[in-house]
Amino acid sequence: MMTRLPGFLQMARLFDLFEEVVMLVLTLLIVVIAGTSLVHVVVAVGRMLLASGLNPTSPEMLQSIFGMFFTVLIALEFKHSILVLPDAQPHSLIRMRSVLLIGMLATVRKFIVIDLKEVDVMELLALSAATLSLGIVYWLVRPPAPVTQAPIPMPEHGPAA
Numbered sequence: 001m002m003t004r005l006p007g008f009l010q011m012a013r014l015f016d017l018f019e020e021v022v023m024l025v026l027t028l029l030i031v032v033i034a035g036t037s038l039v040h041v042v043v044a045v046g047r048m049l050l051a052s053g054l055n056p057t058s059p060e061m062l063q064s065i066f067g068m069f070f071t072v073l074i075a076l077e078f079k080h081s082i083l084v085l086p087d088a089q090p091h092s093l094i095r096m097r098s099v100l101l102i103g104m105l106a107t108v109r110k111f112i113v114i115d116l117k118e119v120d121v122m123e124l125l126a127l128s129a130a131t132l133s134l135g136i137v138y139w140l141v142r143p144p145a146p147v148t149q150a151p152i153p154m155p156e157h158g159p160a161a
Contacts, residue, residue: 023082030082034075041068063113070109077102100138107131 045065081098107130114127 026082027079030075030079034072034079037068037072037075041065041072044068067109067113070105070112074102074105074109077105097138097141100134100141103134104131104138107134 045068048061048065077098081095081102107127110127111131114124
């Protein structure tokens with residue numbers, strides 16, 4: 001009886017090599033995108049400072065700045081999600097939690113940059129439901145808490161009667 005398919009291990013190694021090449025290309029592209037986004041944020045904040053000064057009471061300016069910050073953070077977290085950790089399995093919960101975190105960052109970014117004058121109630125409800133759902137799933141896949149044992153109470157020895 002045959003226990004292995006002929007050539008299966010060679011195909012698996014070939015696919016692993018292909019996966020590594022794809023991840024390397026994606027990593028390089030994300031580095032370029034994150035770097036370009038960072039330069040864009042620095043230039044945009046510099047222009048805002050030179051043009052009108054950084055007015056912390058302007059909601060539009062804060063929305064714009066924080067939207068750009070979150071874009072860079074999402075790109076960096078996306079890079080982290082495709083990073084292959086040597087001590088973790090490729091399809092582990094670490095990668096799933098990272099993808100969930102990207103989803104939460106993206107929905108929070110949407111809440112920050114949303115124009116409340118033009119938003120529909122159903123859109124806000126959908127974003128809220130998405131954020132809540134992502135948070136619940138993130139909580140469900142969290143690592144288990146370490147089990148600690150309570151100290152065993154020792155009976156006190158009183159004077160013998």
